[in-house]
Amino acid sequence: MVDRPLDETELVERSRRGDLRAWETIVRTHQGIAFRTAYVLTGSAADAEEAAQDGFVKAYRALGRFRRGAPFRPWLLRIVANEARNRRRSAARRERLSLRAAAEARPGDAVPSPEAALLSREEQGRLLAAVERLSDEHRDAIACRYFLDLSEDETAAALHVRRGTVKSRLSRALDRLREELEGEL
Amino acid sequence: MTSLEIRLTALGHELDRPAEPDLTAAVLEQLSLSGTRPFPWRRAAALAGALVAIAVAAAFAVPQARTAILRFFHLGGATVIRVQTLPPAVERPQAGGLGRPMSRNEAEQTLGFRLTLPRFEGGGPRRVYVIGNSVGTVIVRWQGRRMLLSEFLSFGGQSLKKLAVNATIVDPVEVNGRGGLWLHGGPHTLTYFDRQFGFQEQTILVHGNVLLWLRGQLTLRLEGDLTRSQAIELAETIG
Numbered sequence: 001m002v003d004r005p006l007d008e009t010e011l012v013e014r015s016r017r018g019d020l021r022a023w024e025t026i027v028r029t030h031q032g033i034a035f036r037t038a039y040v041l042t043g044s045a046a047d048a049e050e051a052a053q054d055g056f057v058k059a060y061r062a063l064g065r066f067r068r069g070a071p072f073r074p075w076l077l078r079i080v081a082n083e084a085r086n087r088r089r090s091a092a093r094r095e096r097l098s099l100r101a102a103a104e105a106r107p108g109d110a111v112p113s114p115e116a117a118l119l120s121r122e123e124q125g126r127l128l129a130a131v132e133r134l135s136d137e138h139r140d141a142i143a144c145r146y147f148l149d150l151s152e153d154e155t156a157a158a159l160h161v162r163r164g165t166v167k168s169r170l171s172r173a174l175d176r177l178r179e180e181l182e183g184e185l
Numbered sequence: 186m187t188s189l190e191i192r193l194t195a196l197g198h199e200l201d202r203p204a205e206p207d208l209t210a211a212v213l214e215q216l217s218l219s220g221t222r223p224f225p226w227r228r229a230a231a232l233a234g235a236l237v238a239i240a241v242a243a244a245f246a247v248p249q250a251r252t253a254i255l256r257f258f259h260l261g262g263a264t265v266i267r268v269q270t271l272p273p274a275v276e277r278p279q280a281g282g283l284g285r286p287m288s289r290n291e292a293e294q295t296l297g298f299r300l301t302l303p304r305f306e307g308g309g310p311r312r313v314y315v316i317g318n319s320v321g322t323v324i325v326r327w328q329g330r331r332m333l334l335s336e337f338l339s340f341g342g343q344s345l346k347k348l349a350v351n352a353t354i355v356d357p358v359e360v361n362g363r364g365g366l367w368l369h370g371g372p373h374t375l376t377y378f379d380r381q382f383g384f385q386e387q388t389i390l391v392h393g394n395v396l397l398w399l400r401g402q403l404t405l406r407l408e409g410d411l412t413r414s415q416a417i418e419l420a421e422t423i424g
């Protein structure tokens with residue numbers, strides 16, 4: 001008999017009953033996005049690691065209150081983001097997002113993505129600088145939605161706002177970026 | 186997707202990100218050390234309900250027993266626990282820490298219930314602050330004092346508010362013929378829980394006196410520099 005991999009619903013159910021092996025699988029599956037979300041919000045790798053770790057511990061303990069059938073990832077990201085916000089640094093002390101070195105390739109990056117090819121390094125730098133000049137709430141919305149590629153629901157959960165608020169923040173942030181970069185885009 | 190959105194998505198792929206740590210060992214170690222299983226909130230809520238009925242009856246019937254029984258007390262959507270040491274908490278900033286400001290209509294939609302409010306000059310509060318999609322708070326001015334009135338559903342399982350008390354004295358009181366609690370004499374912490382997601386939202390340190398009471402399906406909480414009789418007098422005008 002071959003063991004089939006458990007789906008997330010089963011893993012959550014098993015974790016809810018105290019199965020730490022099941023929770024380990026969930027941590028492995030989601031730790032990347034949890035850490036990246038926390039990093040965007042805290043602006044510090046050390047704080048992000050701590051926030052993500054504590055988020056997984058608190059989420060496990062709160063599993064009894066997770067609504068069965070609800071999407072799991074937004075629920076988890078909301079807890080992690082809450083931990084991250086508690087450790088958030090001021091804009092001045094935050095590590096700024098930066099471009100990776102031009103020659104540096106990620107595993108699996110055979111060629112630049114078609115989207116990346118649209119932007120020169122200089123354009124990328126200007127766009128990133130404009131994002132960093134946005135207010136915190138607009139910057140966070142842009143970072144979660146586009147840099148982390150979170151869905152609107154996940155962005156809403158991470159930012160602890162309603163979906164409508166995410167839409168309006170994104171709309172205002174995009175307008176602001178267009179104004180700043182007028183003529184370049 | 187607009188051209189700007191495509192460029193932002195592309196930019197996301199080009200960002201320099203710190204190496205992602207493997208958290209599994211640390212998470213499992215923390216959970217193993219604490220020996221904690223996920224907390225059975227629903228069963229606990231049912232048990233708490235049963236305990237409440239017994240505790241309330243006993244506390245109000247036997248005055249000498251009140252102090253001992255009130256070490257753990259539950260009133261509507263709030264739980265009061267007397268502890269030796271207060272948990273870590275943040276001081277609530279004067280103008281913040283109450284949650285997201287919004288209009289009354291928006292707040293009632295978010296909270297899922299109609300607020301019960303005192304008479305306001307001009308017809309209503311300018312702002313309602315909402316935290317955890319479960320607790321709505323308005324600033325009330327009464328006899329020259331500024332107070333906070335918070336409201337949340339008494340029932341429903343996912344909407345839970347918890348108070349941890351150290352040197353604070355907890356007295357049972359009556360407001361409009363229904364049971365309430367009067368907390369005074371020392372600081373305590375106040376922890377908000379998210380209604381939808383159920384995890385701890387924020388823990389703050391409270392120095393003022395607090396009156397908790399029930400009205401309809403709601404638990405109300407009044408915090409400020411008031412005596413017990415003043416707080417009850419104000420509470421009885423609300424609604």
